[in-house]
Structure formats: structure tokens, C-alpha cells
Amino acid sequence: MNINSFKDKFLNEVQFDYELARFTWFGVGGRAEILFIAEDLMSLSNFLNNKPKELNLLIIGAGSNLLIRDKGFKGIVVLTKKLNKINIDENHIITAEAGATDADVARFARNNIRGGLEFLLGIPGTIGGGIKMNSGAFGSEFKDVLIDVKAINHSGKFRTFTNKELGMNYRSIKISKEWIFCSARFQTFKDQKINIENKMKQIIALRREAQPTGVKTGGSTFKNPVGKKAWKLIDKAGCRGYNIGGAMISEKHCNFIINSKKSTAQDIEDLGEYVKDKVKKTSGIDLHWEIKRIGTK
Ligand SMILES: Cc1cc2nc3c(=O)[nH]c(=O)nc-3n(C[C@H](O)[C@H](O)[C@H](O)COP(=O)(O)OP(=O)(O)OC[C@H]3O[C@@H](n4cnc5c(N)ncnc54)[C@H](O)[C@@H]3O)c2cc1C
Structure with a gap:
């Protein structure tokens, strides 16, 4: 056509x-x-x-x-936001469509008294984005709980990928970009509701303590280099609180860029590149963007 x-x-x-x-x-x-x-x-x-x-x-x-x-x-x-159905089968496997939010899936598992998905409460994305990024928090990542994923390609052909076939690593997967995730099946385990609720409360408390909340941000800007914390390298480079235009390095968490005052995307990208340069000069380490930068340059 x-x-x-x-x-x-x-x-x-x-x-x-x-x-x-x-x-x-x-x-x-x-x-x-x-x-x-x-x-x-x-x-x-x-x-x-x-x-x-x-x-x-x-x-x-x-x-x-x-x-x-x-x-x-x-x-x-x-x-994908309207693709948001979540259900559970007789084997306690939870299936969520790609546009379901991670937090809704965590709450669905809790309501069904199934453990293992509490960490999803700490990630403000959808299931599709979480698979693409192999997102993780508080010691767990998608790779640990995914059984398989139903995907569709740019020509409308469906295929199911097992966890292994996705080739998930730290904030990355190996399969071709042509695959769009439709839904995913998650392994859960039997637990007591009180344990699940306590884990979820702890996650919310830890997030409030460590991350800026109620701000416009993309979360961690850079991946952690092997054996290092990106925020520490950025702090050491003297970038805490530094700003370009309306974009600012968070005072609370140095690996977060915040749109503090009507920032442009260019301000944010320039600030990220500035930080990368500073870290290279002070620590000799190359930071790699975790945030996906997309669109016409
Ligand atoms: C305040 C804050 C805190 C955060 N904390 C964490 C954290 O603790 N751990 C963590 O890992 N991340 C964290 N993030 C980053 C982000 O939430 C995760 O990467 C999340 O999984 C992205 O999901 P999303 O739906 O928002 O994806 P999007 O931002 O919409 O997209 C991200 C990428 O996934 C692709 N994508 C989205 N949906 C699909 C689909 N259905 N099929 C194929 N590709 C798709 C997009 O094209 C894009 O390349 C944080 C972000 C913020 C703002």
C-alpha cells in the first residue's frame, strides 16, 4: 500500500x-x-x-x-497505553499486555497473593518498555521473572520469544528492533500477602529516599559502567546541580536529569553530553546513555 x-x-x-x-x-x-x-x-x-x-x-x-x-x-x-489487560491462569502465571503499567502488574500480583513482581512497583514504565530495557530495581529485573513474550513485527507477523531467546542483559536485549512486544507471561510464587505488602512499602520508601519525585525526568540517564555507579562518577566530575537552559542535574540523584524550567530536548541532550565529557576527563570512563534519544537531529 x-x-x-x-x-x-x-x-x-x-x-x-x-x-x-x-x-x-x-x-x-x-x-x-x-x-x-x-x-x-x-x-x-x-x-x-x-x-x-x-x-x-x-x-x-x-x-x-x-x-x-x-x-x-x-x-x-x-x-500502547490501551493494550493494558492483565490476567492470571490456573497455574498462577500472570499475563500482561505491553501497555499495562509495571505498577498495575505489581498490584495485580499482590491482589492475587503471588510474590516475585513487587519490584515492578518501583519502575514507572509499561511492560513493553520494561522488556525492551530489561528494566530492574531493588535487585530484580525483567529477565528474572519473564517466561516468554508475544511480539509482532513491522509487517504484522506474530512470534513468541522465550526468555532465553530475548538475550536479556543489563538494560538491553539482543533481538532485532523490528519486534514490537504485545504481551508477556510472568512466573510468580506463593507468598503471604503481608510479605508482599511489606516489600512494596519498602520499595516506595526507598524510592522516595533515593530519587527525586514529582519531577519531569527520564530516570537514570546513563548505564552504570561495570563495577561503578554512574551517579558517583557524575558527582566526582562536579556536575551535581549543573544546568544547561532549563535542564538540570538533580541535586538528589546525580544520574537524573530534570526538566526544571521549560527545558527543550536539546538542553537535556546537551547537558547529558556535557556530563559525559566531564566524566571522561575526571575519571577516564565512557558513560553510555540509558535513556533512548529518538527523533530528527
Ligand atoms: C522517575 C523514574 C525512575 C525510574 N526508575 C527506574 C528503575 O528503577 N529501573 C529501571 O530499569 N528503569 C527506571 N526508569 C526508566 C524507565 O521507567 C524504564 O526503562 C521503563 O521500563 C521504560 O518503560 P516505558 O514504557 O516508559 O518505555 P518508553 O520510555 O515508552 O520506551 C523505552 C524504549 O522501549 C521501547 N518500547 C516501549 N514499548 C515497547 C513495546 N511494546 N515493544 C517494543 N518496544 C517498546 C521504546 O520504543 C523505547 O525504545 C525510571 C524512569 C523514571 C522517569
């Missing part, structure tokens, strides 16, 4: 030239050429089956790990 017929066919299901800042935690970013909010997996599959190959695709979950550049994204942005 060519681009014009595609646009005509999905005229009532897409938005054109749509501002993306509202879909990211940083609250910055330009516009999407085409925005599609998937209502369910069938509509996503139908959409992808018709998508012209030459149009780029970007998936946004909760936008908590994304820096979308000010010039926006040329192509299609798909939002």
Missing part, C-alpha cells in the same frame, strides 16, 4: 502532526508525523499489515525512558 492510500484507509484512526511532549516523562519533544493509538492487538496487527515499509515506526509505552528530540519523529508513533 502506498503512503497516501494508507493515510486514507486509517484517516479516522490516526492523528497527524501530533505533539509528543505529553507522552514523555520529560515533557519535551517535537511532533509525530502520524500518531496511532492501538485499541487492541487486532487493530495493531491490521495497522501494521497495511503500513508502507518506508515509514519509520516508534513505539511509546509510558515514555519514562525516552528523550524525543525537538524536531519530532518522521514516521509513525504507536502508543
Whole structure:
């Protein structure tokens, strides 16, 4: 299908030239050429089956790990937030769609008195973003609890990947970028509700203590280098509280950049690059971005 017929066919299901800042935690970013909010997996599959190959695709979950550049994204942005069903089967396996929030999945497991997913409460993303990033907190990561993942590619073909096939490592996975995660199955274990609730309370308390809350941020900006903490290297480089435009290194957690005063995406990216440079000069270590920077430069 060519681009014009595609646009005509999905005229009532897409938005054109749509501002993306509202879909990211940083609250910055330009516009999407085409925005599609998937209502369910069938509509996503139908959409992808018709998508012209030459149009780029970007998936946004909760936008908590994304820096979308000010010039926006040329192509299609798909939002997964309505793919948010969660259920449990007779073997106590929990299945969650990609747009379900990690916190909702943690609470669902608690309500069903199943342990192992408490750490999800500490990650402000969706299941899809969590798989892509192999996100983790408080000693657990997606890799530890995932059984398998149902995914669809850019042509609408479905496939299931086992945990092993995903090739998950620290904040990364190995499978091709063409796969969009639809749903995931999680292993849980029997526990007492009071234990689960206590773990969750502890997670909330630890987050409040260690991280800035109620601010526009993308979480950890850089991955921790092997055996080191990125925040310590950034602190040593003298960057705590440093700002470029409206973007600032958090006083509370040096690996967090905050959009403190109407920052642009450019301010945030420039600040990150400044910090990288300073750390290289003071510690000789190369930091690598954990936040995904996407869009036209
Ligand atoms: C305050 C704060 C605290 C945080 N704390 C933590 C933490 O403790 N541990 C941690 O690991 N991270 C943390 N993060 C980062 C972030 O929450 C995680 O990386 C999260 O898993 C991202 O999920 P998301 O849905 O927001 O993904 P998005 O930011 O929307 O997207 C991230 C990447 O995943 C891709 N993606 C999203 N959905 C899909 C899908 N369905 N299929 C394929 N690709 C997809 C996107 O295209 C993009 O490349 C924090 C962020 C913030 C703002």
C-alpha cells in the first residue's frame, strides 16, 4: 500500500502532526508525523499489515525512558497505553499486555497473593518498555521473572520469544528492533500477602529516599559502567546541580536529569553530553546513555 492510500484507509484512526511532549516523562519533544493509538492487538496487527515499509515506526509505552528530540519523529508513533489487560491462569502465571503499567502488574500480583513482581512497583514504565530495557530495581529485573513474550513485527507477523531467546542483559536485549512486544507471561510464587505488602512499602520508601519525585525526568540517564555507579562518577566530575537552559542535574540523584524550567530536548541532550565529557576527563570512563534519544537531529 502506498503512503497516501494508507493515510486514507486509517484517516479516522490516526492523528497527524501530533505533539509528543505529553507522552514523555520529560515533557519535551517535537511532533509525530502520524500518531496511532492501538485499541487492541487486532487493530495493531491490521495497522501494521497495511503500513508502507518506508515509514519509520516508534513505539511509546509510558515514555519514562525516552528523550524525543525537538524536531519530532518522521514516521509513525504507536502508543500502547490501551493494550493494558492483565490476567492470571490456573497455574498462577500472570499475563500482561505491553501497555499495562509495571505498577498495575505489581498490584495485580499482590491482589492475587503471588510474590516475585513487587519490584515492578518501583519502575514507572509499561511492560513493553520494561522488556525492551530489561528494566530492574531493588535487585530484580525483567529477565528474572519473564517466561516468554508475544511480539509482532513491522509487517504484522506474530512470534513468541522465550526468555532465553530475548538475550536479556543489563538494560538491553539482543533481538532485532523490528519486534514490537504485545504481551508477556510472568512466573510468580506463593507468598503471604503481608510479605508482599511489606516489600512494596519498602520499595516506595526507598524510592522516595533515593530519587527525586514529582519531577519531569527520564530516570537514570546513563548505564552504570561495570563495577561503578554512574551517579558517583557524575558527582566526582562536579556536575551535581549543573544546568544547561532549563535542564538540570538533580541535586538528589546525580544520574537524573530534570526538566526544571521549560527545558527543550536539546538542553537535556546537551547537558547529558556535557556530563559525559566531564566524566571522561575526571575519571577516564565512557558513560553510555540509558535513556533512548529518538527523533530528527
Ligand atoms: C522517575 C523514574 C525512575 C525510574 N526508575 C527506574 C528503575 O528503577 N529501573 C529501571 O530499569 N528503569 C527506571 N526508569 C526508566 C524507565 O521507567 C524504564 O526503562 C521503563 O521500563 C521504560 O518503560 P516505558 O514504557 O516508559 O518505555 P518508553 O520510555 O515508552 O520506551 C523505552 C524504549 O522501549 C521501547 N518500547 C516501549 N514499548 C515497547 C513495546 N511494546 N515493544 C517494543 N518496544 C517498546 C521504546 O520504543 C523505547 O525504545 C525510571 C524512569 C523514571 C522517569
